[in-house]
Amino acid sequence: MVVLDGVTRRFGEVNALSGLDLVVPANRITVLLGPNGAGKTTAIRMITGALDPHSGSVRTFGLDPSRHGEEVRLRCGVVSAKPALYDRLDGHANLAYAAELYGLGRGPEVDERIRSAAARFGIEHALDQRVGGFSTGMKTRLALARSILHQPDLLLFDEPTSGLDPESSHAVLEMIREMTDNGRTVVMCTHLLLEAEGLADTVVVMEDGRDLVAGTPVELTRQFWPGTVVLVAAENPQAMAGAAEIEGVIHVEPDSDQSRLRLHLDGEHRTAEIVRALVERGVRLVRVEPIEPSLEDLYFAVRTKKAIADDGGRQLTPNNSEGGPVTDRQRQVAALTGWPGSETPR
Helix, strand or coil, X not given: CEEEEEEEEEECCEEEEXXXXXXXXXXXXXXXXXXXXXXXXXXXXXXXXXXXXXXXEEEECCECCCCCHHHHHCCEEEECCCCCCCCCCEHHHHHHHHHHHXXXXXCHHHHHHHHHHHXXXXXHHHCCCEHHHXXXXXHHHHHHHHHHCCCCCEXXXXXXXXXXXXXXXXXXXXXXXXXXXXXXXXEEEECCHHHHCCCCCEEEEEECCEEEEEECHHHHHHHHCCCEEEEEEECCHHHHCCHHHCCCEEEEEECCCCCEEEEEECCHHHHHHHHHHHHHCCCCEXXXXXXXXXXXXXXXXXXXXXXXXXXXXXXXXXXXXXXXXXXXHHHHHHHHHCCECECCCC
């Protein structure tokens, strides 16, 4: 659906994008993750042709947005981080104006489409109110309703839940998933990892205008989370003191709860053997739980590996890739994955 190949874009002396490669598969949700200033918003603007690249190529629906911008934008629905709305018009007039811009015209059919889009985001009751009196959350909902009026093929959401309460945020994320079920493609920018958890089909981690890694959560887990971690809890936790001596256990990590341990194994196949060995040692197990990495874990794993690579592959240093101190989370991830700088080499 979208292909960016080696795209660069500068603003004065600042490189907003530095050779960005991005592939967006059709009928999937692609999430761009990264800190503020990573280039996520600039990438979105490249996709629609709102900005032209200084080098590299952009193709959206197979078209060059720099030359076929109007055709591309008619097939896109965009919600920016700070959506532009007409405060002196009411909600219905804002949507009606957008409908005309998209070539939908006027009439009962368009009015029904407006009401349906507004109802989807819970603002149908406010369509006759001036937008200037809307809360931030209601303005975001109106912008989301506007983005789906013309039933676009590609939805581009830049921080779509900004300003929304938890219930509304959940509704928006559910809608995003429904969109792909209906045959549409979504690109979403966020720095809120919990938003993308369970939603992203493809994850692209960005930093300094570049793509650090891209892939499905499963692919990234295999690449950046090579170990097997099992959480075990016991009625007599003192009996687990010798767990590190069991064959297949390469590292024992204390948990915040003293009755539990995290056992790092040399393979998933070891789990049953470890359980049997613990029971034979008199451990009265009450819980055995494989630890699956969250998207947050993978994100920090990627950032940690980059920090190590920037240091010449030696170990974590007092400074990370952004010039600040290495966080405790980075050190924990390094230890968990066995990268240089941890106490447990792979």
